[in-house]
Amino acid sequence: MIHARNLPFVTTLAIFVIAYGLCILQFPNMLSTRVIGNLLTDNAFLGIAAVGMTFVILSGGIDLSVGSVIAFTSVFVAVLVGSFGVHPLTAFLAALVISTLFGCLMGAMIRYLMIPPFVVTLAGMFLARGAAYLVSTQSVPITHEFIDTMLGFYIRFPGGGRLTLLAMVMLIVFAVGIIVASRTRFGANVYAIGGNIQSAELMGVPVGATTIRIYALSGFLSGLAGIVYTLYTSSGYSLATVGVELDAIAAVVIGGTLLTGGVGLIAGTFIGILLQGLIQTYIVFDGTLSSWWTKIVIGILLFVFIVLQRTIIWYSDRRLAVRQLKEV
């Protein structure tokens, strides 16, 4: 059964299928597993960050620190491995612990100091970016046997495409995210807080603990996205991934999640990521279009989706009114 609240997701899915179909009509090669494999790998770090962002937005919040945390993690890992010779796994673990604690701290400030998430995570954005510069202002290349093994691991599709480890990590994160959101009490509490925080509190939802866990989750996934980005570029650079949080927000909204919170699906965000990747791929295939067209199309899509969500809300309100009239 399609709820009105899932309509944006269904619409995004339809738009994606149609758009992909049109692309294939023009460039039949875009159907190849190579293209699909690359699309997943190229957007792996963004997808991972967007899962965290979906939880944050579902709870009615926002996390602007994502891009900076990715940059910090990538520089931090690159310097630990490249300059200090730490084993990559140890470096990964340290980076994840730091980014998770950073998220915890932001969540606690939002809850207990009652500062809006926008402000707290804006401060977090500057803080993490500054910390990244502190670690290194240079682009730090990273080479390690273990990392080469990791990058060498992939599943070959028929047709020559590769499902790389990075893409696999993203797919696993999405799968786990979907289960957590729809099948755990934590997930239900996230939706409840996003629906109406006062009601949720009066219904006994542990709002404080849940808020901290939401931002900790977003911090953890930003850290994971940073690691994936480091592997993807084989380097860490403090100036990288500026504005990635905005791409993530765009993917979340295009995927049908309401910016006001309480309504949306993790799977929608996945389609949002694919749609963004599809536009980029199309521009590469076309070859004559400037890459700025990606931004323009995403801008238009965002507008369309915001209007669509409004319309759906109006429509379902009116239908409810009509039904209540009939009851009388």
Add this chain to the structure above:
Amino acid sequence: MSAPHALLEARGIGKSFFGISALEDVDFTLQQGEIHALLGENGAGKSTLIKILTGVYRRDRGTIYLEGNEVSPDDVAAAQALGIGTVYQEVNLLENLTVAENLFLGRQPRRFGMIDRRTMRERSRTLLERYGLNIDVDALLSSYSVAFRQIIAIARAVDLSGKVLVLDEPTASLDANEVKGLFTVLRQLREDGVGIVIITHFLDQVYEIADRVTVLRNGRLVGSRAISELPRLDLISMMLGRELQHITRDHQAEPETIDDRGAPSIQFQNYGKKGSVAPFDLDIRPGEVVGIAGLLGSGRSETAFLLFGIDRADSGTATIDGQQVSIASPEAAIANRFGFCPEERKTDGIVGDLSVADNIVLALQAQRGWMRPISSAQKRELADSFIKSLDIRPADRERPIKFLSGGNQQKAILARWLVTEPRLLILDEPTRGIDIGAHAEILKMIERLCAEGMSLVVISSELEELTAVAHRVIVLSDRRHVAELSGRQLTTDGIIRAIAGTGETEAA
């Protein structure tokens, strides 16, 4: 049903906010299988008491016993776990979740750590069937009407807690049929032994459903009685705080009859709005104080909203000095030289961060329009003269008004309207929440203003105040103007009888 202990017993509950006492030494006892109505006017302390019992607020003093054991619910979850569940009027459930998700939020059945949606769905269905609801539990809550949501909320609260159910104004937005359905559910729960506390301002419903009533007034306990031994007249005097036999005061000074005041200058004929106030006639003469009395929810404030154009009348005419006028908005009312001091001073009256002077000239500026600003010299002069004549303290026109006491804020708002030299000033609860000294001053000022020829409409739940200042009192009940008292009929006794609907028979 005669358990050794009462189901829920509260003794000597006290609570104050920022040094202002909201509840003082209140006792409350709820028996098993009892529907207990908690009554009182605005600010009587009903909500505070409820919030203490359900763990939203912490009490300053007193003890709570549940089935004879002392308990101390520190938050909502703790109260729920103890067995005390609440259904609030406004914030209820979550519209963005399905019915089943709402019913089981925080206690979803799980298998292998995952929410078991199928079990949740089945249990939701059986749960709601007990309440006679056969609905799609996978549909969003927002697709159901308020009445359904109410029952779903009750089902959740009872299933969660099961001993005490607290309902805050459950019938406020329900129609007659829905109320009937709700009451059937409540009676069933009473049979099952649940103790139910219900806050409402519909006295008919109290007599229909409640076994016992407890009345609070100004944060204190007035009394607790079985409804079968409590005539309506006595209940109303408990709520309004007047014992009938103790009324010795007569309306003293009424030398002149009403007609001496000359022809009415402002006339409302057949004035009303569907769903708000039934059509009424109201004539106001120059220099006359018309009081409006009635219980909470009787249409007192709604009448003021109509007179001042905040609500638009859908029937009747308004006439000023023989000329028909349209008062369709507050702007139109101000243009006709009406003024209005609303009941909610903090939210609807003052602009807290602006200075006293700015607050005083606000209405005058609005009346003149933004093209003709008031010069700062003129503003200073106006503010100073009113600060002096109304004795607003501290006498500092530049101080942000939020730092003034309630009484002085009220005076500043009065000054705001007085600078516009209104012909009619409507005061909704002008003395609520202000200290006794300021109280007397405001009453004195009302007398002075009408001596100067201004007409006033004063709404108040303080009956003695009304009988003291008003020349005539309109009595409202169930959103209808039921009586008009003047001269010797104008006593607190007469008002209470009129509210109870026995005015005609007894007075005749």
